[in-house]
Every structure is written in structure tokens, then in C-alpha cells.
Amino acid sequence: MQNTPSVATPDSDIAVEDVSLRYGRGQNAVLALSDLSLAVRPKEFCVIVGPSGCGKSSLLYLIAGLQERTGGTIRVAGRAVSEPGADRGMVFQAYTLFPWLTVAQNVEYGPKRKGIAAAERRRIVDHYLEEVGLTAFRDHYPAQLSGGMKQRVAIARALANDPDVLLMDEPFGALDSQTRHAMQQLLLRVWDHQKKTVLFVTHDIDEAILLADRVFVMSGRPGLIRKEISVDFERPRAMDLVMEPAFIAMKREILELLRGDGDAR
Amino acid sequence: MTISSTLPSSKSERGHGKDGQGRPDARAAATPQARPALTENHVRQKSLTRTLFTPFGPIPPALAAALGIAIWVAILGIWIAVTHNGLVEPIFLPKPSQVVETTVALAQSGELWEHTLASVKVVLIGFVVSSLVAVPLGLTMGTYRIVQAFLDPLVNFIRYLPVTSFVPLFILWIGIGIEQRVAVIIFGIFFQQLVMIADAARSVPRDLVNAAYTLGTRRVETVRHIVFPATLPNVLDILRVTMGWAWTYLVVAELVAARSGLGYISLKAMRGFQVDVIFMAIAMIGVLGLLTDQSFRVLRRLAAPWAS
Ligand SMILES: Nc1ncnc2c1ncn2[C@@H]1O[C@H](COP(=O)(O)OP(=O)(O)O)[C@@H](O)[C@H]1O
Numbered sequence: 001m002q003n004t005p006s007v008a009t010p011d012s013d014i015a016v017e018d019v020s021l022r023y024g025r026g027q028n029a030v031l032a033l034s035d036l037s038l039a040v041r042p043k044e045f046c047v048i049v050g051p052s053g054c055g056k057s058s059l060l061y062l063i064a065g066l067q068e069r070t071g072g073t074i075r076v077a078g079r080a081v082s083e084p085g086a087d088r089g090m091v092f093q094a095y096t097l098f099p100w101l102t103v104a105q106n107v108e109y110g111p112k113r114k115g116i117a118a119a120e121r122r123r124i125v126d127h128y129l130e131e132v133g134l135t136a137f138r139d140h141y142p143a144q145l146s147g148g149m150k151q152r153v154a155i156a157r158a159l160a161n162d163p164d165v166l167l168m169d170e171p172f173g174a175l176d177s178q179t180r181h182a183m184q185q186l187l188l189r190v191w192d193h194q195k196k197t198v199l200f201v202t203h204d205i206d207e208a209i210l211l212a213d214r215v216f217v218m219s220g221r222p223g224l225i226r227k228e229i230s231v232d233f234e235r236p237r238a239m240d241l242v243m244e245p246a247f248i249a250m251k252r253e254i255l256e257l258l259r260g261d262g263d264a265r
Numbered sequence: 266m267t268i269s270s271t272l273p274s275s276k277s278e279r280g281h282g283k284d285g286q287g288r289p290d291a292r293a294a295a296t297p298q299a300r301p302a303l304t305e306n307h308v309r310q311k312s313l314t315r316t317l318f319t320p321f322g323p324i325p326p327a328l329a330a331a332l333g334i335a336i337w338v339a340i341l342g343i344w345i346a347v348t349h350n351g352l353v354e355p356i357f358l359p360k361p362s363q364v365v366e367t368t369v370a371l372a373q374s375g376e377l378w379e380h381t382l383a384s385v386k387v388v389l390i391g392f393v394v395s396s397l398v399a400v401p402l403g404l405t406m407g408t409y410r411i412v413q414a415f416l417d418p419l420v421n422f423i424r425y426l427p428v429t430s431f432v433p434l435f436i437l438w439i440g441i442g443i444e445q446r447v448a449v450i451i452f453g454i455f456f457q458q459l460v461m462i463a464d465a466a467r468s469v470p471r472d473l474v475n476a477a478y479t480l481g482t483r484r485v486e487t488v489r490h491i492v493f494p495a496t497l498p499n500v501l502d503i504l505r506v507t508m509g510w511a512w513t514y515l516v517v518a519e520l521v522a523a524r525s526g527l528g529y530i531s532l533k534a535m536r537g538f539q540v541d542v543i544f545m546a547i548a549m550i551g552v553l554g555l556l557t558d559q560s561f562r563v564l565r566r567l568a569a570p571w572a573s
């Protein structure tokens with residue numbers, strides 16, 4: 001584990017430079033992010049870990065173009081971010097499946113917006129439902145699914161749109177620990193098949209180390225990256241990795257970094 | 266409680282959705298006569314009353330249907346009793362049979378249908394015209410702050426004005442034709458629809474819209490692709506409720522100035538002391554209201570099967 005400097009290079013898929021974000025004005029202003037920089041290389045799985053309220057969601061929303069930044073630049077696949085677009089897929093912590101569409105129609109939504117022909121859409125939907133193991137539920141409505149299933153559909157929906165980068169904002173945060181572990185394994189498997197540039201946000205240190213090529217440790221008020229840690233454990237990684245001494249050592253290091261930061265709220 | 270929950274008979278009596286809380290007691294099933302009938306009855310009765318009066322607890326569907334009929338039988342019974350005993354003058358309250366006879370007579374002469382049709386026509390025109398504008402405008406208002414900021418002060422002023430106070434003005438402006446009654450209905454429901462539909466649009470989760478953006482939805486498509494389908498069940502409920510109000514305003518309009526319609530024949534019947542005709546008109550409006558209400562429920566199930 002070394003501390004690699006986060007410098008945006010021309011080949012970075014996500015390049016965040018000196019980004020700051022202020023909510024509100026005057027007396028009530030909150031500086032959520034201050035001169036934050038990070039870079040994610042193509043096909044890299046990066047995880048931001050930090051206490052709740054440190055500005056993780058805000059950062060992802062900025063990259064997605066869903067929120068306007070106060071300063072700095074953000075480039076995704078070489079293009080400056082100014083508004084949301086299909087090139088940046090996102091999986092939210094809240095359940096955001098379209099309740100009026102079936103599972104298959106939800107996955108089909110993005111390709112349909114792009115104007116992809118019906119036969120090809122069908123192939124895409126079949127493929128990604130297969131990937132997340134929900135082929136049997138293709139005609140169900142979201143209301144009929146469990147929380148874990150909903151997030152699996154959300155992942156399939158984001159991937160079916162073939163974005164340049166995939167942003168994930170604590171997608172498993174609302175799930176029980178059993179389901180969460182299963183989802184982590186599923187995500188690792190899917191990512192192994194469809195190598196995407198991923199920026200994943202969590203407050204769970206185990207989850208961060210288990211998933212990441214690189215972990216950004218973030219602290220809050222104002223939010224900035226404390227340290228970057230390369231995670232070199234061999235893939236595929238199984239759950240019992242969390243009991244390895246090297247894993248525990250890394251976990252301790254991150255805990256030390258976050259200590260005293262507590263709940264940033 | 267342990268005993269009753271392991272008794273097969275009492276278990277089926279309890280009517281709970283899940284009856285898996287006790288394994289069937291093999292001993293009791295093998296030798297049912299081992300338990301005195303009295304005890305079993307006692308347990309069963311106790312658990313039955315407990316079941317029926319459990320807060321928020323379910324009741325058997327057959328019982329629900331029977332209770333629904335019972336209230337009508339009771340009302341009809343009281344009605345028959347007080348009219349046949351001469352307790353109430355027929356000029357104030359006709360016998361049920363009298364109402365039926367009048368209804369049949371007016372149905373055969375065609376008069377009933379003529380006036381029913383006249384009323385239905387006014388309600389439908391008013392309701393459809395109002396809804397066709399209120400749904401898209403309400404959704405736009407709830408989605409775009411700028412539209413809301415523009416319309417809110419006006420809408421919130423008008424919607425607290427009693428429609429009835431405008432009836433004289435409408436008569437002055439547009440006479441007593443069908444347009445006047447349609448105007449009363451539109452004025453009565455349009456602003457309410459607008460406010461409620463805008464509220465429904467505003468309550469669409471922001472992350473649902475955000476997710477749509479990240480999937481390539483353009484901003485101008487938000488209302489049509491996201492807000493409209495997301496609020497459809499709510500909008501249909503709002504339409505169903507305001508349809509009921511439309512009937513109220515129709516009768517108001519017809520009582521004041523009309524040459525046809527169920528409200529009009531009620532007014533005419535009052536002048537001629539034909540209470541049975543008034544009862545018929547009221548019943549007819551009730552039936553029509555019930556029909557439209559049920560139609561909207563069916564429509565909601567068909568149009569928004571995901572939200573049931
Ligand atoms: N819309 C908003 N208005 C004002 N403050 C906000 C808003 N959204 C987030 N914040 C504040 O910004 C900080 C970062 O929030 P957020 O990005 O949600 O953190 P995280 O995702 O790490 O929990 C918090 O202190 C939060 O209170």
C-alpha cells in the first residue's frame with residue numbers, strides 16, 4: 001500500500017481538479033467540498049470512503065452533473081462536465097427504479113432513449129438481467145422486488161446504457177449485511193465481466209477495501225481527500241479476505257485516518 | 266392462547282392470513298373427542314370476537330359483503346316502517362314503493378332518461394374540459410417553479426372563492442344555457458384539480474428525476490417521461506375525487522337556472538310537492554356518482570397496474 005499522488009493525466013477517465021462546493025449563502029453557507037482533486041484511470045475501480053456528511057454524495061452528484069459546483073474543473077473521458085448525461089451512469093442510495101416500468105423496461109429505458117433498435121435492446125436487456133441474475137423477474141414491477149433486487153436492477157439499468165463511467169453512491173447502504181455481502185460479490189463478478197471505470201462511495205471500510213483498486217479516504221467539513229491507498233489484493237476476492245492480516249492492517253490505517261473526524265455532520 | 270392456536274378448528278375460525286404460528290396438534294387431531302365440546306366452543310367464540318374486533322384486523326369477505334347489505338336493509342326497513350305506519354306524512358316522505366312506481370313511470374315515458382342524459386352531458390363536458398387543461402398545466406406547475414410562481418397567487422385566490430357566488434355573474438354573462446352550467450362545473454373543479462395535481466408533481470422524488478437524467482433523459486422530456494407516469498395513480502385519484510365534486514356543482518347550477526337535468530326536475534317537483542320525484546332524482550345522482558367512481562377505480566387498475 002503506497003500513497004500515490006492523485007494527478008489527473010490526459011488518460012484519466014474521471015479528473016476532478018480543485019473542486020469546491022458551497023451550499024447556501026451568507027451566514028448559512030456550508031462549504032461541503034474544498035479544493036478537492038482526484039483522478040480515476042480507465043477501467044479502474046475506485047472507492048471513496050468517509051464518514052457520513054463529509055461530502056461523498058455531493059462529489060458524485062457534481063461528477064454526474066446533477067449539481068453545480070462552486071469552483072474547479074471536472075472532466076469525464078476528456079470532456080468537461082456541465083450537465084448530466086448518459087455517459088455517466090449512476091446508481092443511487094435511494095431506490096430510483098421507475099415504478100411504472102417492469103424490470104425489463106427499466107433496464108431498456110436508457111437504450112430506448114438512445115434510439116437503439118428493438119431487437120438490439122432486447123439482447124441488451126437479456127444480457128444484463130442475466131448478469132444480475134434477475135431473468136426470472138423481468139416482468140415484475142419494482143414494488144414486487146426486495147431491496148437487494150431493486151439495486152441489482154439499478155446496476156443492470158446503469159450498465160445497459162453503456163456509460164463511460166459508473167458512479168455508485170452507497171448503493172448497498174440500505175441493505176442488511178447478508179444481502180450487502182452478496183451484492184458486493186455480485187458487483188465484483190459483474191465488473192469482472194464488463195470492465196468499467198467505477199467510482200464507488202461508501203462509509204463501510206470493509207466494503208471499500210474489498211471492492212477497490214484504489215481507496216480515497218475522505219474527511220469532512222470541508223470535504224477533501226486525506227489519502228489514497230492502492231489495494232493490491234488479488235482478484236477475484238472472496239469475503240474471507242476481510243480476515244487476512246494485510247486486510248486488517250489496511251483497515252486499521254484507514255480507521256486511524258478517519259479517527260477524530262467522527263461524524264462530520 | 267396456546268391451546269386455541271393449536272386447535273385446527275379454532276385456527277381456521279381465526280381467519281388470519283398466516284396460520285402458520287402453530288403446528289397442528291397431532292394428539293388433538295387424532296382424538297378430537299378428547300376435548301369437551303364446551304371448551305372448544307368457548308375457545309372458538311372468544312377467538313372469533315377477538316378476531317372481528319382486532320384493530321386493523323381482517324374480517325371474512327362474506328361478512329364484509331353481508332354487513333354492506335345489512336345497512337341498506339336497515340335503512341329501507343326503517344323507511345318502510347315509518348311510512349306505512351303513517352308516522353310521517355307522505356307529502357314529506359313517500360313510501361319506497363311510491364318512489365319505485367314513479368321511477369318506472371318516468372322511465373317508461375322517457376322523461377327520466379332525458380333529464381339524466383342532460384345532466385350527464387353537462388358533467389362530462391365540464392369535467393373533461395377542466396381535466397384536459399388541469400392535468401398538463403398542473404404537472405407543469407408542479408415541475409417548474411417559474412410556472413408555479415406565476416400562477417400560484419391567482420390560483421390560491423380563486424380557489425377559496427365559493428363557486429356559488431359566481432352563478433349570478435355567469436347567468437348575466439352567458440345566460441342559462443348549457444354553457445352556464447358547464448362554466449359552473451369548470452370553475453368549481455379546475456382550480457382544485459390544478460393545485461392537487463401540482464402537489465402530486467412536486468412530490469416526485471428528486472432522485473427519480475436524477476436517475477432519468479443519468480440515463481439520457483433530456484430536461485424538456487421530464488414532465489412527459491417521468492413526472493406524468495410517476496404521478497399517474499395520484500392524478501387518477503384526484504380526477505375521481507373531483508368528479509364527485511362536479512356532480513355537486515352540477516346540481517347547484519341546475520337548481521338555479523336550467524330547463525333540464527336532474528336538479529331541474531327536483532326543483533320542479535318541489536313546487537308540485539312531488540317528493541317521490543325528488544327522491545328519484547337524488548337516487549339517480551347517487552347511482553351515477555357510484556358508477557363514475559367505480560369506472561375510475563377500474564381505469565386506475567388498468568392504467569396503473571403497478572400501483573395497487
Ligand atoms: N442541499 C443541501 N443544502 C445544504 N447543505 C447540504 C445540502 N446537501 C448536503 N449538504 C451538506 O453538505 C455536507 C455533505 O453532504 P453529503 O454530500 O450528502 O455527504 P455524504 O454523502 O458524505 O453523507 C453535509 O454537511 C450536508 O449537511
Ligand SMILES: [Mg+2]
Nearest residue numbers: 056057058170
Ligand atoms: Mg451520501
